[in-house]
Amino acid sequence: MGDIPIIDPDITMASTLPSKYYTEPTVFDQIISKFGNHWHFAVHKNQLDRLNVMPLNDFEALTKEPLVITNDGTNLRCLSNVCTHRGMIITNEPCSSNFLKCPYHGRTFDLNGKFTNMPEFGMAENFPTMDDNLAEYPLEMWNGLLFTTLKATSFQDWISPLQDRIGWLPINDFMYDKSRYRSYEIEANWALYVDNYLEGFHIPYVHNDLHGVLDYDDYRTEIFEGGVLQIGIAREGEACFDLPESSPDYGQEIAAYYYWIFPGLMLNFYPWGLSVNIVSPISVNRTKITYQGYVWDEEKLGKGAGGDLDKVEMEDQFIVEATQRGVSSSAYERGRYSPTRETGVHHFHRILTSQ
Numbered sequence: 378m379g380d381i382p383i384i385d386p387d388i389t390m391a392s393t394l395p396s397k398y399y400t401e402p403t404v405f406d407q408i409i410s411k412f413g414n415h416w417h418f419a420v421h422k423n424q425l426d427r428l429n430v431m432p433l434n435d436f437e438a439l440t441k442e443p444l445v446i447t448n449d450g451t452n453l454r455c456l457s458n459v460c461t462h463r464g465m466i467i468t469n470e471p472c473s474s475n476f477l478k479c480p481y482h483g484r485t486f487d488l489n490g491k492f493t494n495m496p497e498f499g500m501a502e503n504f505p506t507m508d509d510n511l512a513e514y515p516l517e518m519w520n521g522l523l524f525t526t527l528k529a530t531s532f533q534d535w536i537s538p539l540q541d542r543i544g545w546l547p548i549n550d551f552m553y554d555k556s557r558y559r560s561y562e563i564e565a566n567w568a569l570y571v572d573n574y575l576e577g578f579h580i581p582y583v584h585n586d587l588h589g590v591l592d593y594d595d596y597r598t599e600i601f602e603g604g605v606l607q608i609g610i611a612r613e614g615e616a617c618f619d620l621p622e623s624s625p626d627y628g629q630e631i632a633a634y635y636y637w638i639f640p641g642l643m644l645n646f647y648p649w650g651l652s653v654n655i656v657s658p659i660s661v662n663r664t665k666i667t668y669q670g671y672v673w674d675e676e677k678l679g680k681g682a683g684g685d686l687d688k689v690e691m692e693d694q695f696i697v698e699a700t701q702r703g704v705s706s707s708a709y710e711r712g713r714y715s716p717t718r719e720t721g722v723h724h725f726h727r728i729l730t731s732q
């Protein structure tokens with residue numbers, strides 16, 4: 378007999394995630410210690426045109442591993458951002474440079490991570506060696522979006538659900554819009570933020586304005602290995618994609634594709650472009666949320682489901698923080714799922730408990 382799964386694969390029978398996943402520091406530590414094994418969004422390649430040295434602060438928050446992406450005009454590389462001398466962080470801010478130089482004692486590396494110079498080491502024997510170069514990590518690009526991980530698994534398999542569905546979008550040409558950057562810290566466990574993202578069930582109760590532009594009855598959730606896609610259908614006359622015939626959704630009035638990929642990546646595609654949300658756990662009851670915006674069609678900004686994202690975010694944060702207090706109560710252990718509206722949450726909980 379195998380172990381009984383914590384989350385029953387049959388949603389009609391299943392109970393939700395036990396509350397210790399949201400409240401116990403040891404459970405939290407165990408789960409986030411595996412985050413480095415997954416692919417994470419790093420940056421859009423357009424962001425590396427001017428600032429060609431980019432530390433990945435969100436990635437470090439997720440995995441505790443400081444990395445930096447470099448672009449020498451020909452090669453893009455993902456390197457360790459840790460100096461091979463005594464371990465100083467080499468670069469804290471995005472910058473434009475032809476080399477990497479440690480601010481502690483001046484060791485330099487080229488943009489491929491190769492050691493090039495170090496003051497006061499003329500008498501050091503057997504120096505430099507390969508160990509003085511910066512370690513390199515996997516880096517893959519999909520339609521201009523760069524992804525990295527500490528432990529390479531098949532990138533093509535991982536990205537194929539997005540490629541098959543929305544590969545037609547000219548994401549390569551989306552332009553980074555600094556004004557859309559947001560960063561929030563909330564008093565809640567990261568998984569509660571993800572739970573809330575993964576269902577449209579709460580839209581009529583929590584998001585009045587969003588409810589006005591989305592067709593709640595036609596809201597759809599699809600699951601795939603490692604992630605969930607939610608599709609928002611526009612109400613009559615509201616902003617929607619002009620889908621090409623090559624799209625599997627051709628003929629539908631799609632207002633938004635909401636992709637979540639384990640653990641904390643949210644890629645929200647709207648007719649105006651892409652909003653990337655990154656959920657970074659800080660501690661068992663504290664989480665950082667980062668927003669980055671990439672604009673495709675400026676005229677569609679501010680319209681439809683992707684209109685007032687700040688308002689929707691505040692409404693969600695209020696719910697998630699209050700839920701953290703609730704799941705911390707001795708009266709709450711776990712609940713049940715709506716078989717019609719919470720398939721995404723159920724899928725997430727199954728992934729989370731099988732890590």
Ligand code: FES
Binds near residue numbers: 461462465481482483
């Ligand atoms: S730690 Fe980088 S040069 Fe000393």
Ligand SMILES: [Fe+2]
Binds near residue numbers: 574579693
């Ligand atoms: Fe919401």
